[in-house]
Amino acid sequence: MFHPFFKISPLKRLISYLIPVTVANSSGSQNRHLEFMLYRNQWQLATEDALYSDxxxxxxxxxxxxxxxxxxxxxxxxxxxxxxxxxxxxxxxxxxxxxxxxxxxxxxxxxxxxxxxxxxxxxxxxxxxxxxxxxxxxxxxxxxxxxxxxxxxxxxxxxxxxxxxxxxxxxxxxxxxxxxxxxxxxxxxxxxxxxxxxxxxxxxxxxxxxxxxxxxxxxxxxx
CATH class of the missing domain: 3.40.50.150 (Vaccinia Virus protein VP39)
Structure with a gap:
């Protein structure tokens, strides 16, 4: 899977300053659900019940x-x-x-x-x-x-x-x-x-x- 970092449009980056923008959803090798988001132009990683990176x-x-x-x-x-x-x-x-x-x-x-x-x-x-x-x-x-x-x-x-x-x-x-x-x-x-x-x-x-x-x-x- 190619990293979503390289697929973000300027419009989505702009929107991310207002609300988190979900860029990708995936299952991991050890996690059932991973959500990859851009918020205020920085990456967030979340599972079903926790925020892992900001x-x-x-x-x-x-x-x-x-x-x-x-x-x-x-x-x-x-x-x-x-x-x-x-x-x-x-x-x-x-x-x-x-x-x-x-x-x-x-x-x-x-x-x-x-x-x-x-x-x-x-x-x-x-x-x-x-x-x-x-x-x-x-x-x-x-x-x-x-x-x-x-x-x-x-x-x-x-x-x-x-x-x-x-x-x-x-x-x-x-x-x-x-x-x-x-x-x-x-x-x-x-x-x-x-x-x-x-x-x-x-x-x-x-x-x-x-x-x-x-x-x-x-x-x-x-x-």
Whole structure:
């Protein structure tokens, strides 16, 4: 399937400043329904019950990056993104913070990853190393080391439980360079599960900042 980015008429781009314009509907390799939309000239990706990407407007990581020193973001050489979506995190880092690291992108859905790569390439964003893989499997076998790790994994509006367990968290920490930054976007649905998750995080990262933004909880830690 050819990326809809290349098929948008000037009229649809203009209309997108008023309302979201649906450009394509598709089933993904892991999602029953994907809706690809243009809103205010930026791409949005939605499933049946959640918005996965919103260009540089993607609020969870816009908020998170405000809590990381700009010099730290500008100095990133290697960045791992677990849960790529359409590349909102990449767009925020390169667009707002002028950070141009080597991006390792992990996305479980083949169609989403294909769309992300084609749109990011069309924006002139390079140094992308894609992996169509389950994030839990990827972190156990990856040999890379990263200055920044971003975890942004959901099914609908829930973080799959395996990504809150110690095995996964320890594996991601192993991939951080000394002094590296680790950020996770978490959605609060159950208070007991959230407390257990926070206990795991704080036992692994003694110095962790917790930011609550509506139903989202953003966790920022240093190695």
């Amino acid at each position: 260009g540089t407007r993607y609020e969870p990581f816009r908020v998170a990056f405000k809590h990381v020193p700009k010099a730290t973001l500008a100095g990133i050489k290697d960045c791992l993104i677990l849960g790529t979506g359409l590349g909102s995190i990449v767009q925020i880092l390169t667009g707002k913070y002028k950070s141009t690291p080597n991006f390792t992108l992990v996305e479980y859905d083949e169609i989403i990853l294909k769309w992300a790569l084609e749109s990011l390439n069309a924006m002139g964003i390079k140094k992308l190393k894609p992996h169509c893989d389950d994030a839990e499997s990827f972190v156990t076998k990856d040999k890379g080391k990263y200055d920044l790790i971003c975890v942004d994994i959901f099914i609908g509006r829930e973080v799959p439980v395996q990504f809150t367990k110690m095995d996964f968290l320890v594996a991601t920490k192993r991939l951080l360079k000394p002094g590296g930054t680790w950020i996770m976007n978490y959605i609060v649905n159950d208070s007991k599960e959230t407390m257990q998750f926070l206990g795991n995080i704080k036992s692994l990262f003694p110095d962790v900042e917790v930011i609550e933004k509506n139903q989202n909880m953003l966790l920022i830690a240093k190695h």
